[in-house]
Amino acid sequence: MQRVGVFVCWCGSNIAGTVDVQAVSEALKNEPGVVFSTNYQYMCSQAGQNMIIDAVKEHNLTGIVVCSCSPRMHEATFRKTAAAAGLNPYMVEIANIREQCSWVHKDMMTGTEKAIILGKAAVAKVNLNTPLTPGESPVTKRALVIGGGIAGIQTALDIADAGFEVDIVEKKPTIGGKMAQLDKTFPTLDCAACILTPKMVDVAQNEKIRIFSYSEVTDVKGFVGNFDVTIKKNARFVKEDICTGCGACVEKCPMKKVPNEFNLGMDNRSAIYIPFAQAVPKVATIDPNACNMLKNGKCGLCAKVCAAGAIDYTQKDEYIEEKYGAIVVATGFNPISMEKFDEFAYNQSKDVITSLEFERLTNAAGPTAGKLLRPSDHEHPHTIVFVQCVGSRCDSCAEKGKEYCSKICCMYTAKHAMLTRDKYPDTEVYVFYIDVRTPGKNFDEFYRRAVEEYGVKYVKGMVGKVTPEGKKLKVQASDLIANKQLHIDADLVVLAAAIEPDQTARPLATMLTASMDTNDFFTEAHPKLRPVESPTAGVFLSGACQGPKDIPETVSQAGAAASKVIGLLAKDKLTGNPCVASSNELMCNGCSSCERVCPYGAITYVDKEFRMPDRTTKVRRVASVNPAVCQGCGCCTVACPSGAMDLRGFANNQIMAEVDAICK
Amino acid sequence: MKVSYFPGCTLKNKAKDLDTYAYKSAEALGVTLEEIENWQCCGGVFTTAKNEVATKLSSVRALKEAAEKEQPLVTVCSACHNVIKQTNHAMQNEKEFADKVNRYMANETPYAGEAEVVHYLEMLRDMVGFDAVKEKVVNALTGKKIAAYYGCLLLRPSKVMQMDDAENPTIMEDLIAALGATPVVYAKRNECCGGYIAMESPELAKKNSNEVVENAKAAGAEMIITACPLCRYNLMKNGTDIPVVYFTELLAEALGVKEDTNA
Numbered sequence: 001m002q003r004v005g006v007f008v009c010w011c012g013s014n015i016a017g018t019v020d021v022q023a024v025s026e027a028l029k030n031e032p033g034v035v036f037s038t039n040y041q042y043m044c045s046q047a048g049q050n051m052i053i054d055a056v057k058e059h060n061l062t063g064i065v066v067c068s069c070s071p072r073m074h075e076a077t078f079r080k081t082a083a084a085a086g087l088n089p090y091m092v093e094i095a096n097i098r099e100q101c102s103w104v105h106k107d108m109m110t111g112t113e114k115a116i117i118l119g120k121a122a123v124a125k126v127n128l129n130t131p132l133t134p135g136e137s138p139v140t141k142r143a144l145v146i147g148g149g150i151a152g153i154q155t156a157l158d159i160a161d162a163g164f165e166v167d168i169v170e171k172k173p174t175i176g177g178k179m180a181q182l183d184k185t186f187p188t189l190d191c192a193a194c195i196l197t198p199k200m201v202d203v204a205q206n207e208k209i210r211i212f213s214y215s216e217v218t219d220v221k222g223f224v225g226n227f228d229v230t231i232k233k234n235a236r237f238v239k240e241d242i243c244t245g246c247g248a249c250v251e252k253c254p255m256k257k258v259p260n261e262f263n264l265g266m267d268n269r270s271a272i273y274i275p276f277a278q279a280v281p282k283v284a285t286i287d288p289n290a291c292n293m294l295k296n297g298k299c300g301l302c303a304k305v306c307a308a309g310a311i312d313y314t315q316k317d318e319y320i321e322e323k324y325g326a327i328v329v330a331t332g333f334n335p336i337s338m339e340k341f342d343e344f345a346y347n348q349s350k351d352v353i354t355s356l357e358f359e360r361l362t363n364a365a366g367p368t369a370g371k372l373l374r375p376s377d378h379e380h381p382h383t384i385v386f387v388q389c390v391g392s393r394c395d396s397c398a399e400k401g402k403e404y405c406s407k408i409c410c411m412y413t414a415k416h417a418m419l420t421r422d423k424y425p426d427t428e429v430y431v432f433y434i435d436v437r438t439p440g441k442n443f444d445e446f447y448r449r450a451v452e453e454y455g456v457k458y459v460k461g462m463v464g465k466v467t468p469e470g471k472k473l474k475v476q477a478s479d480l481i482a483n484k485q486l487h488i489d490a491d492l493v494v495l496a497a498a499i500e501p502d503q504t505a506r507p508l509a510t511m512l513t514a515s516m517d518t519n520d521f522f523t524e525a526h527p528k529l530r531p532v533e534s535p536t537a538g539v540f541l542s543g544a545c546q547g548p549k550d551i552p553e554t555v556s557q558a559g560a561a562a563s564k565v566i567g568l569l570a571k572d573k574l575t576g577n578p579c580v581a582s583s584n585e586l587m588c589n590g591c592s593s594c595e596r597v598c599p600y601g602a603i604t605y606v607d608k609e610f611r612m613p614d615r616t617t618k619v620r621r622v623a624s625v626n627p628a629v630c631q632g633c634g635c636c637t638v639a640c641p642s643g644a645m646d647l648r649g650f651a652n653n654q655i656m657a658e659v660d661a662i663c664k
Numbered sequence: 665m666k667v668s669y670f671p672g673c674t675l676k677n678k679a680k681d682l683d684t685y686a687y688k689s690a691e692a693l694g695v696t697l698e699e700i701e702n703w704q705c706c707g708g709v710f711t712t713a714k715n716e717v718a719t720k721l722s723s724v725r726a727l728k729e730a731a732e733k734e735q736p737l738v739t740v741c742s743a744c745h746n747v748i749k750q751t752n753h754a755m756q757n758e759k760e761f762a763d764k765v766n767r768y769m770a771n772e773t774p775y776a777g778e779a780e781v782v783h784y785l786e787m788l789r790d791m792v793g794f795d796a797v798k799e800k801v802v803n804a805l806t807g808k809k810i811a812a813y814y815g816c817l818l819l820r821p822s823k824v825m826q827m828d829d830a831e832n833p834t835i836m837e838d839l840i841a842a843l844g845a846t847p848v849v850y851a852k853r854n855e856c857c858g859g860y861i862a863m864e865s866p867e868l869a870k871k872n873s874n875e876v877v878e879n880a881k882a883a884g885a886e887m888i889i890t891a892c893p894l895c896r897y898n899l900m901k902n903g904t905d906i907p908v909v910y911f912t913e914l915l916a917e918a919l920g921v922k923e924d925t926n927a
Contacts (some may be wrong), residue, residue, distance in 0.1 A: 342832040345851050348883075400829070467851035467879060 005036040005061040009043035009068035018102040018111035027116045031123040049081045056085035063126040069098040088131030095122035124661035128654045132578035137628045139225040140325040147330035149177020151543025151558045158562030160208035169212045174279035183363040186415045187446035200280040220511040224538030225574045227324045235315040237286035243310035245282030249302035258290040267367035326565045330542040335497035340400035349468040350376040352493045381491035386431040387463045391498035402498045407548035409496035414450045421454040430457045532561040579649035580630035583623040587644035590621035594636035602629035668730035668737045669697035672744035673705045679893035685912035688921040700726045710750040723751040731779035740784040742892035746817040749781045753824045794842040802920030804844030811848040811885035812836030815895040816856040843918040850883035852876045857898040873902040
């Protein structure tokens with residue numbers, strides 16, 4: 001029989017506000033095996049933990065039940081406490097009387113009653129606990145960063161700086177991401193290229209970093225410390241190691257009418273192309289959908305002009321398998337499509353553009369060489385209307401938008417408005433907003449400068465309709481403060497489109513078994529305390545894939561993710577989770593049910609010799625669990641028809657004891 | 665296929681074309697429109713005044729009859745559709761209102777919004793299918809540039825009407841394309857024509873209507889189609905120089921069932 005101690009936490013008033021903690025500790029005193037029961041204001045504090053250690057020694061406790069918050073919060077804490085008291089850490093059970101009890105109930109009676117039941121279940125379970133010892137697994141001391149924008153670049157540089165090898169997988173032909181497309185950056189107005197491209201060069205020159213550009217991750221197997229990843233290197237029909245990036249092929253290519261995605265289709269590129277002058281790797285890529293040679297075998301000009309002989313029309317997609325200890329997701333964001341926002345006439349007029357398009361229009365390397373000209377007739381616009389929150393902060397019923405605030409739009413719109421007024425003082429600039437949100441270092445000062453020094457006309461209210469009429473865009477809007485309708489004849493309308501996670505994020509999350517929220521942003525392990533880790537061990541989050549972020553925030557998160565990776569890779573061995581499945585081979589009938597349901601591929605079948613009662617031996621096929629791969633999800637224990645499969649720490653008899661205690 | 669049909673008062677005098685061609689086209693498409701017996705004016709405007717029950721009774725009567733026949737109730741006039749659909753929504757969701765109406769009408773079995781209200785355009789899209797319409801086209805309107813004019817009532821309030829995206833609709837454009845013509849998308853296609861303001865401020869109605877027509881013309885339209893008698897009235901009265909016809913007339917023409925009824 002165990003000697004169980006029960007420790008009921010008040011969590012300040014979080015639990016004690018709706019649960020009579022005294023009554024709970026009193027009630028649990030009479031449960032089988034319980035020899036000590038008490039309550040305390042903050043069980044997780046130093047004093048609370050000491051109380052547990054003292055009680056273990058004084059009462060010779062063999063099992064501990066802590067009635068407190070979710071085990072996700074403090075199970076690890078109390079396991080350490082148990083270890084400090086000389087107990088096996090797996091002799092601790094948590095009864096969650098906060099998230100699943102005090103927080104959801106309003107009435108003290110029901111709260112207390114439920115807390116007692118949950119406590120009884122935990123006592124019933126701990127009575128059947130057995131000491132468990134975790135296994136160890138080695139760590140592959142290399143990291144994979146998925147996505148080569150500023151987030152991925154910073155994470156990779158920081159990891160490499162600590163001496164570990166890093167691979168960056170980027171789906172585009174170059175790293176750089178969205179930041180490479182930007183003109184200037186708020187609130188300091190330093191040029192994006194000037195601060196980004198040196199970092200891109202650092203990545204290229206760093207011996208510890210390899211770049212897989214024009215590549216994607218197609219499969220992930222394994223677990224923390226030991227991931228097996230398949231990377232698909234898409235055929236770019238140019239030998240990367242030979243191409244010098246001289247650009248002769250780009251110049252000679254006769255197919256020059258391909259919309260240039262780097263400039264968001266506002267000008268054209270050739271079928272063989274280098275996205276921009278500072279691309280890394282600076283290597284040409286052939287667009288197979290546009291190249292005449294690849295489509296119908298008629299051309300071959302680029303191969304003729306390439307002095308290095310780098311063109312290879314027969315190149316095939318290549319699959320590479322690599323091992324990593326940690327994976328960082330840095331897949332970033334995209335502005336949402338404006339197709340469904342035709343009230344702003346985006347599809348009807350070339351002069352209605354998104355903010356990212358505006359960014360290219362003002363960029364010296366953009367389609368207009370930095371001159372602000374209307375896309376339709378290349379004239380200078382004299383009245384510009386900026387519309388914020390297009391698709392952001394939408395009604396939950398509106399299928400076309402997003403409920404969340406995209407966070408970066410207020411600041412970049414203030415930047416666009418200010419720069420326009422600075423360069424072209426003859427231009428009238430209106431900004432329509434729901435709220436102006438500028439919580440960041442020097443952010444509000446920046447916005448106020450736009451209003452006060454640069455005379456940008458900020459109007460609280462939304463634009464209802466944009467009607468193209470002749471050369472003008474008739475903007476109908478409401479000024480909510482003056483309570484009147486506004487009609488503005490604009491030359492250019494700029495839409496601050498909401499941002500959403502990249503489309504590759506969802507399939508990647510499935511591969512990584514990493515969780516996402518309803519908007520397809522990756523979820524962090526804890527919103528406050530573990531903001532750069534995914535709940536899946538060994539998977540880390542960097543940048544806007546976790547939520548809308550500006551550059552300063554992205555870079556800080558990228559560094560934080562890197563430090564977490566470094567902390568992991570610095571270890572030689574990882575302690576595994578001992579709560580894994582194991583099969584009772586004598587009962588296993590070799591049916592393969594468990595193997596089929598295992599999401600981690602942790603179960604294999606082996607032929608094993610068994611001694612029969614008549615002293616003969618017989619070879620039988622039985623399930624075998626690889627404890628290093630098993631994540632302890634328990635699917636197999638449910639699927640097993642003969643009851644041979646069981647989960648350590650969550651054994652069938654333990655679960656049944658809990659159910660019995662609850663139903664008693 | 666048999667459906668209940670609510671024409672509406674304008675359709676029996678000013679807007680006969682909308683009604684006549686609705687019948688002819690439906691017949692050509694294999695749909696029988698069964699006119700609600702003794703139907704009355706839909707109420708004209710769906711007022712949001714909660715205590716206003718009387719103007720909604722005729723709509724509820726029509727809805728109830730369709731529900732009893734277990735048929736969808738098909739409407740064709742934008743205004744009627746708006747009133748009937750909103751009334752049905754209120755009967756489904758506003759208990760107090762529904763209660764009042766049922767008691768007022770002394771309904772033995774209370775009506776709780778069981779009928780399905782379907783606009784003729786939705787019937788074409790969802791029940792017949794634009795592909796099936798396309799197959800039945802005899803006179804393809806190839807080369808004609810036609811602008812759809814939705815006005816304000818057909819799609820709004822969008823949460824109740826649920827016909828199409830109120831700001832970016834495609835249902836009439838898809839019909840125009842199915843008939844072989846080229847749909848013209850223009851910004852003012854879902855703006856108000858001026859509506860009843862024509863009574864109080866003809867100038868304002870004129871301004872609104874003109875803006876719609878000019879905007880459609882600038883986008884290249886040679887013709888405007890609509891589902892709303894009031895829209896057509898305002899557009900015509902304020903001197904459009906391109907034809908404004910009901911979508912049913914265009915449909916009948918393409919299906920080859922348009923005889924010269926007015927001659």
